[in-house]
Amino acid sequence: MDFRGKKYERGSNWSDPEVxxxxxxxxxxxxxxxxxxxxxNQHVFNRIxxxxxxxxxxxxxxxxxxxxxxxxxxxxxxxxNSKAPRGGRTWKFYDVMDRVLNSRPMLAYGPMGGGVMxxxxxxxxxxxxxxxQFAAPALPxxxxxxxxxxxxxxxxxxxxxxxxxxxxxxxxxxxxxxxxEHEMERAFLERAQNDSPISRVEIPIETSxxxxxxSEPSMANSSRMQNAVPRPGFSALHRLRKKxxxxxxxxxxxxxxxxxxxxxxxxxxxxxxxxxxRFQRDLDVEERRMQLEQRRFELExxxxxRMFNVFAQMLSILKESHGGxxxxxxxxxGLDFSQTLSELMGRVGGGDQxxxxxxxxxxxxxxxxxxxxxxxxxxxxxxxxxGNVTNIFRSSDEEGYKAYHADKYDEDTxxxxxxxxGTSENKLCFDLMSKRLKEQLTQTDMNLMEPxxxxxxxxxxxxxxxxxxxxxxxxxxxxxxxLKAENVIVLNGCGSLFSALATVLCDxxxxxxxxxxxxGGITQSVFLxxxxxxxxxxxxxxxxxxxxxxxxxxxxxLEKALQDALAEGVTVRALILLNPQNPLGDxxxxxxxxxxxxxxxxxxxxxxxxxxYMLSVFDESATFHSVLGMDRLxxxxxxxxxxxxxxxxxxxxxxxxxxYTENQDxxxxxxxxxxxxxxxxxxxxxxxxxxxxxxxINQVYLRANHARLKAAHTYVTDExxxxxxxxxxxxxxxxxxxxxxxxxxxxxxxxxxxxxRRFLDNKVLLSCGKAFECSEPGWFxxxxxDKTHRLQLGMQRIRKVLEEREREILSEExxxxxxxxxxxxxxxxxxxIFVSHHQESSCAGSSNLSDLIxxxxxxxxxxxxxxxxxxxxxx
Numbered sequence: 001m002d003f004r005g006k007k008y009e010r011g012s013n014w015s016d017p018e019v020x021x022x023x024x025x026x027x028x029x030x031x032x033x034x035x036x037x038x039x040x041n042q043h044v045f046n047r048i049x050x051x052x053x054x055x056x057x058x059x060x061x062x063x064x065x066x067x068x069x070x071x072x073x074x075x076x077x078x079x080x081n082s083k084a085p086r087g088g089r090t091w092k093f094y095d096v097m098d099r100v101l102n103s104r105p106m107l108a109y110g111p112m113g114g115g116v117m118x119x120x121x122x123x124x125x126x127x128x129x130x131x132x133q134f135a136a137p138a139l140p141x142x143x144x145x146x147x148x149x150x151x152x153x154x155x156x157x158x159x160x161x162x163x164x165x166x167x168x169x170x171x172x173x174x175x176x177x178x179x180x181e182h183e184m185e186r187a188f189l190e191r192a193q194n195d196s197p198i199s200r201v202e203i204p205i206e207t208s209x210x211x212x213x214x215s216e217p218s219m220a221n222s223s224r225m226q227n228a229v230p231r232p233g234f235s236a237l238h239r240l241r242k243k244x245x246x247x248x249x250x251x252x253x254x255x256x257x258x259x260x261x262x263x264x265x266x267x268x269x270x271x272x273x274x275x276x277x278r279f280q281r282d283l284d285v286e287e288r289r290m291q292l293e294q295r296r297f298e299l300e301x302x303x304x305x306r307m308f309n310v311f312a313q314m315l316s317i318l319k320e321s322h323g324g325x326x327x328x329x330x331x332x333x334g335l336d337f338s339q340t341l342s343e344l345m346g347r348v349g350g351g352d353q354x355x356x357x358x359x360x361x362x363x364x365x366x367x368x369x370x371x372x373x374x375x376x377x378x379x380x381x382x383x384x385x386x387g388n389v390t391n392i393f394r395s396s397d398e399e400g401y402k403a404y405h406a407d408k409y410d411e412d413t414x415x416x417x418x419x420x421x422g423t424s425e426n427k428l429c430f431d432l433m434s435k436r437l438k439e440q441l442t443q444t445d446m447n448l449m450e451p452x453x454x455x456x457x458x459x460x461x462x463x464x465x466x467x468x469x470x471x472x473x474x475x476x477x478x479x480x481x482x483l484k485a486e487n488v489i490v491l492n493g494c495g496s497l498f499s500a501l502a503t504v505l506c507d508x509x510x511x512x513x514x515x516x517x518x519x520g521g522i523t524q525s526v527f528l529x530x531x532x533x534x535x536x537x538x539x540x541x542x543x544x545x546x547x548x549x550x551x552x553x554x555x556x557x558l559e560k561a562l563q564d565a566l567a568e569g570v571t572v573r574a575l576i577l578l579n580p581q582n583p584l585g586d587x588x589x590x591x592x593x594x595x596x597x598x599x600x601x602x603x604x605x606x607x608x609x610x611x612x613y614m615l616s617v618f619d620e621s622a623t624f625h626s627v628l629g630m631d632r633l634x635x636x637x638x639x640x641x642x643x644x645x646x647x648x649x650x651x652x653x654x655x656x657x658x659x660y661t662e663n664q665d666x667x668x669x670x671x672x673x674x675x676x677x678x679x680x681x682x683x684x685x686x687x688x689x690x691x692x693x694x695x696x697i698n699q700v701y702l703r704a705n706h707a708r709l710k711a712a713h714t715y716v717t718d719e720x721x722x723x724x725x726x727x728x729x730x731x732x733x734x735x736x737x738x739x740x741x742x743x744x745x746x747x748x749x750x751x752x753x754x755x756x757r758r759f760l761d762n763k764v765l766l767s768c769g770k771a772f773e774c775s776e777p778g779w780f781x782x783x784x785x786d787k788t789h790r791l792q793l794g795m796q797r798i799r800k801v802l803e804e805r806e807r808e809i810l811s812e813e814x815x816x817x818x819x820x821x822x823x824x825x826x827x828x829x830x831x832x833i834f835v836s837h838h839q840e841s842s843c844a845g846s847s848n849l850s851d852l853i854x855x856x857x858x859x860x861x862x863x864x865x866x867x868x869x870x871x872x873x874x875x
Contacts, residue, residue: 014067018057019093025051026068027100041065071097073276288811303750316379317388390528404765411789419786419794422765424519424582424734426616426650426785428708432701433650436693437686453681459674460667461490461658461684468688469658473643475694476615477626487662489670490684492655494612494644496677497670498525501640501659502532504669505606506573511535513562513605514576515553517583517737517772517779522576535572537561538775541739550728551584551737553592555599562603574606575599580613580624583772583781584737585730587617590625594634597627601635609641612657615648615702618709619731628660637663645687647734650705655679656687709734709785716784719795723802734785741778743805745812752777758805764797 014022025031025048035041045068046061053059059067075097379388400422409417452462460466466488474483491497502512508531514522515537526532537558539551546554558575565572577596579588588596600607609627617624626641633639644657656679661667679687691697716736720727726739744751749770755778756768769779782798784791 016092018052018059019067019071021052021055021057022048022059022064022067023093023096026064027096032100069272069275070279072101073272073279075101076272077276285811313379313392317385400760400765403760407763409763409790409793416763418760418763418765419790419797420765421782421784421786421794422767424647424783424785425652426647426705426709426734427787427790428712428785429650429701429705432704436690436696436701437651449682453685455681457678457681457684459678460671461488461674461679462681462688465490465684465688468691470660472691473628473641473658473660477611477628479626479628480631483628483660486664487660487667489659489661489667489674490679491657491659491670491674491677492679493646493677494610494642494657495521495525496655496673497642497657497659498522498608499529500670500673500677501574501606501608501666502526503530503673504666506530506532507571509533510571510573511565512574512576512608513537513558513565513572515539515557517551517769517774518576518578519582520771520773523773533570535561535565535570536773540775541779549586551586553586553588553596555595558596558599572603572605574608577607577609579609579611579627580617580730580732582613582733583735583767584728585733585735587622587624587730587732590630593625593627593630597634597639600638604638606638606640607635609639611641611643612647613733614643616705616709616734617732618706618713622731624732640666645690649690649701654683654687656683712784712786712788712791715788715791716782716795719799723799725802734783735781736784738780738782739778740780740802741776743802743809744778745809747777749777755801755805756780758801759798762797762801764794764801766798 031044031048034044038044042061042065045065048064049059049061052064071093074091075094078091078094079098380391383391404418404420404422407417408414409419463485466485469488469490470483470485473479473488477483491500502525506512506526511533512526513535516539523534526534537553537560539553539557541550543550543552546556562572575596577588577593579593580586581588597607599605607627611626614624614626627633627639628641640659640661640663642657642659645654646652646656659667659670661670710731713731713736717727717729720736720738728737730737740752740755741747743755752768752770756766759766767781769777769781772779772781786794
């Protein structure tokens with residue numbers, strides 16, 4: 001795209017007759033002579049444009065010059081590529097251009113510093129073959145004599161557009177002549193000094209008039225030119241110079257002049273090449289602009305579709321839940337699910353716009369971009385209102401993982417498949433666990449199959465397993481006293497534990513307090529069964545108040561979130577703590593844990609502590625403190641600790657989780673739900689044998705696991721430092737919390753989703769911040785617990801996306817300067833690789849909305865659709 005103003009306008013199309021007229025004017029001998037002799041030739045093309053306008057072709061001088069320039073480029077392209085065979089024409093104007101450009105006159109300079117003279121005469125009939133003649137009245141010059149006679153005025157050039165005339169040499173050597181010849185030359189020079197150029201002697205000359213308004217004296221009429229205005233001494237001096245022509249010493253300035261002209265020609269060629277590249281670059285920029293415009297239009301249409309789709313689903317669910325038109329849609333007695341759903345969604349017609357912190361229908365982690373009903377989703381008449389909501393949860397999980405499972409990367413069979421950096425799995429120790437679980441199946445300790453294992457167990461779990469879990473947690477949690485087996489409950493995964501605890505600790509419509517960002521799967525676990533909402537204590541990247549690090553959880557933030565929920569009429573029953581934290585990787589200190597537990601005790605809140613990454617702290621400088629290792633719990637009857645083997649032992653496919661609580665009422669209530677979430681007997685036996693092998697765990701597995709995690713973490717963080725991408729530098733878990741905000745055009749979650757899709761299109765699956773309910777758009781989680789070759793390829797694909805995105809943003813900033821503050825370079829010396837300036841959340845309330853109505857309100861607020869489609873316009 002040309003930014004230099006209207007003067008350099010392009011894009012006008014030329015017809016073949018117009019091109020022929022232009023070539024006839026441009027190919028004229030006098031025009032070529034003047035173009036060759038001047039550095040600035042705009043006035044020449046302006047005069048050509050005047051002649052064209054008189055012929056009815058309305059073009060400007062700039063357009064004429066640009067057209068000739070493009071034709072030169074096309075001619076050189078064909079000639080350089082040898083696409084024009086001898087005698088043939090692949091381009092209709094090739095012969096004309098070839099004849100003119102190969103027959104340009106060579107320039108020479110008079111020995112006395114005079115003007116430019118042509119030493120070669122251009123052949124006539126350059127444009128023969130085209131039957132377009134010029135009428136004499138079309139010429140821009142009027143004459144009182146014959147049309148082929150013109151007045152030539154000799155005047156001094158004072159304008160900026162002067163010809164390239166080198167200064168005359170200081171001295172020119174001649175052979176010694178006779179004294180009479182010297183006397184005659186001196187007389188002539190004295191006479192010439194009296195004839196100042198300012199006098200402007202008009203000399204009528206018979207000329208050959210070109211259609212462009214230029215004239216040159218005919219060689220046959222040179223005598224008439226001399227006779228028209230006789231000049232004393234001119235003929236004698238002419239004869240004298242002719243006589244000395246053979247005697248003149250070769251001037252050393254001739255070589256210099258030749259080199260100068262050759263250099264000028266090379267500069268012109270270079271300039272034409274640069275113009276050709278610039279022209280191609282302008283075409284590419286224009287094409288890219290059209291693509292962006294088309295993409296913007298598609299996004300607007302998709303935006304409108306999502307708004308209407310969400311609104312239609314919300315109305316359908318509310319209508320069916322209240323209308324009771326079908327018996328299959330009747331709600332169970334004692335559970336007013338539609339009322340709860342309405343409370344979660346808020347009121348459609350406005351209502352409170354503060355953005356409730358309590359959210360029940362939050363975004364799931366499945367599509368890594370937040371809860372959004374899938375495109376084309378239809379409510380099933382065979383499901384209840386609650387069933388349809390559950391189905392929406394399931395459908396919203398599909399996009400990212402469905403694409404991954406359909407195109408999974410494999411080094412041998414599918415090297416171009418999707419690499420999964422979104423699922424928190426430890427893929428570094430499969431070899432160790434395979435050796436322990438498969439190769440040693442022949443041993444009696446791992447291959448036992450007694451009748452007891454094939455029968456219904458105690459729903460809390462077999463006692464031998466619970467005893468082994470108690471001993472394991474006592475050792476690794478560094479409990480001050482041995483833990484009791486009767487306080488241990490075994491379920492098929494920590495997700496089931498969240499569901500069971502939410503069900504037995506909260507009534508439908510009540511809430512649990514949790515700090516964001518957090519693992520998004522908890523939302524499904526507490527809501528789908530127990531209809532329990534989540535109250536968010538939002539953490540941000542700024543270090544303010546009592547905070548000493550980004551995203552730090554403080555009691556003040558918990559207090560504020562709790563009071564906001566109580567002010568909105570929401571009852572909070574429990575607090576969830578993740579230690580180590582997912583996705584931040586934070587490890588809470590003993591003092592921080594004590595503060596959180598004291599806060600919960602003051603407000604009579606249960607505390608659910610998830611320590612599933614307990615053994616995945618891979619740096620010796622970081623120390624993990626378990627709640628079970630504290631000397632005294634502030635409220636032991638309301639403190640419940642969870643752990644599982646899926647993360648620490650790299651066996652996420654084996655569903656095993658355990659709960660330790662001293663409250664027997666809670667233990668018995670959860671045990672009642674173990675009927676639906678039990679672990680089979682043979683798996684309980686193998687897990688017990690695994691946990692019992694303390695020597696193998698300490699000497700083999702944990703050493704290798706920590707070393708591999710540390711190496712993978714170092715590789716990924718070094719790559720991020722090379723890219724200049726800020727991130728949180730932590731030493732626990734499988735993940736790095738990365739700041740991609742500078743790669744967003746605007747600080748919105750829509751832009752975050754577009755970047756997530758961009759990664760997925762380039763065959764790498766990440767988790768975006770909205771999946772963890774992060775309040776700031778632009779944060780992503782990457783899983784580094786993977787093999788080296790997959791890490792290298794995945795980081796290459798991430799680098800490619802970020803570099804392309806950065807080029808696009810820079811290109812857009814050149815067109816329109818960015819008004820928002822951009823983050824600076826990361827400081828690799830800090831504990832937290834982070835930037836000094838942080839973007840504010842563009843929509844503080846939008847991050848609080850999680851249900852269908854909230855999503856609809858967010859879509860409306862983030863677009864100008866309502867402004868474009870007012871009632872008056874529709875009318």
